Amino acid sequence: MSGPLAGMRVVEISAFVAAPLAGMTLAQLGAEVIRIDPIGGNIDYHRWPVTPEGDSIYWRSLNRGKRSVELDLRSAEGQQSATDIIASAGAVLTNLPAHGWLDYDRLRQRREDLIMLRLLGNSDGSPAVDYTVNAASGFASVTGTDDAPVNNVVPTWDVTAGLYIATGMLSAELSRRETGRGQEITLALSDVMLATVGNLGYIAEVSLTGASRGSIGNAVYGAYGQSFRTGDGRSLMVVAISNSQWRRLGEATGLSDKLAMIGPMLDVDLSTEGGRYEAREAIDAVLRPWFASRTADEAAVTLQEADVLQGKFQNFAELVAKDPRCSVANPLFTEIDQPGLGAIIAPRSPLTFGGTPAPSASPAPELGVDTDDVIGSVGESQSRE
CATH class of the missing domain: 3.40.50.10540 (Crotonobetainyl-coa:carnitine coa-transferase; domain 1)
Structure with missing residues (x-):
């Protein structure tokens, strides 16, 4: 050996x-x-x-x-x-x-x-x-x-x-x-x-707040992340944790100005992870039409070229047949x-x-x-x- x-x-x-x-x-x-x-x-x-x-x-x-x-x-x-x-x-x-x-x-x-x-x-x-x-x-x-x-x-x-x-x-x-x-x-x-x-803080969170988290679907707790349905019926996961990732997401989609309007409207600070999490539903609503008008491949290529964190949902067969990493x-x-x-x-x-x-x-x-x-x-x- x-x-x-x-x-x-x-x-x-x-x-x-x-x-x-x-x-x-x-x-x-x-x-x-x-x-x-x-x-x-x-x-x-x-x-x-x-x-x-x-x-x-x-x-x-x-x-x-x-x-x-x-x-x-x-x-x-x-x-x-x-x-x-x-x-x-x-x-x-x-x-x-x-x-x-x-x-x-x-x-x-x-x-x-x-x-x-x-x-x-x-x-x-x-x-x-x-x-x-x-x-x-x-x-x-x-x-x-x-x-x-x-x-x-x-x-x-x-x-x-x-x-x-x-x-x-x-x-x-x-x-x-x-x-x-x-x-x-x-x-x-x-x-x-x-x-x-x-170790992930869940026990301390309950001890300190007395509250237990509810289900949030594919949203990322405490930051911005969400899955979107594309025009060809596929789904894409997008995550923007840092400020630079958040900026690139707006630039890649051409929606920076519309996204920036959400902060004053909801009185949240979109320069923070917590602020983006609080405004996630409004952010989702702005981004959703952009994904719906593109195929998963088109959206993925655009986001990847802009260094936006993204990943297409795929089943095991697609992983084996189409993902070059596998x-x-x-x-x-x-x-x-x-x-x-x-x-x-x-x-x-x-x-x-x-x-x-x-x-x-x-x-x-x-x-x-x-x-x-x-x-x-x-x-x-x-x-x-």
Whole structure:
């Protein structure tokens, strides 16, 4: 393996999004990540989306660059093999219940400096998933345009938790190199949500004002941003946060004079973000005909040439077929031959180090393909000891 984490070894025993994403994040940076699954695959092995043949696109997308070991984790022999692999690697991440053979203190008897990170649903150990956590976060009540809460289809808390897990594993590895000691780390999915809500100021806002935000559609809170319907039935998102961006929006649309009239009329200061937010409905009304008289492409080109922040709304098919950023022209992507799927483009880590991108994407393994090799290498290591 190449990359900044070359030489780091991690065992992953997991399912769904957060923990597999964490493992893949480490693998993309060069760590050797060994995913251990029960015979036939874990609960996420057949998760949608799938190919017409039933192969999970989801599973193969979240496990690229890893090694795959398949064991009967219900048997004493399988648990012993998994324990041997964990002890050899020295680090394990999991979102499974950490009891019995997977208990940290029990595993630590095999390797005193073991690093283990456990992902929980709630900090009290009770279960939770992304969509139940998001429902409680407050964001679903702000999303949308009416009184009905809307859950975001992006598994935001799983993704954020996955990156927290990777950060936690790296922090513990750095500490171990300094002190020689391992440790058990826990992370609760709901705490990831709560920390984010707090870090973005929502908790303090309620504490200080006693008010909760309502839904504002696609408007940008505290600044100016809005979506507009274009003449060809498409939608375009426009954002003007700084004063220079606000000025360029007026110049690009030829509506600077009309927009300037809004301030005195509503007694707001349009040179401030807050003022533009307060006047957003009047600003929308002035801008809307300009977008309605143009296609999305025409509006986007005009705004882009004026350095106005804009983005066309597009579905996944349009992203793949039409967006040049989603292609091998972007160094992020590599074309790989993925067993079970065929030729696809896949992203590497988006991090670039000193001008050098992270290692190119590599395929996900076939389930269990590395079982004999990993067990054999652990046995050889134990023999040398």
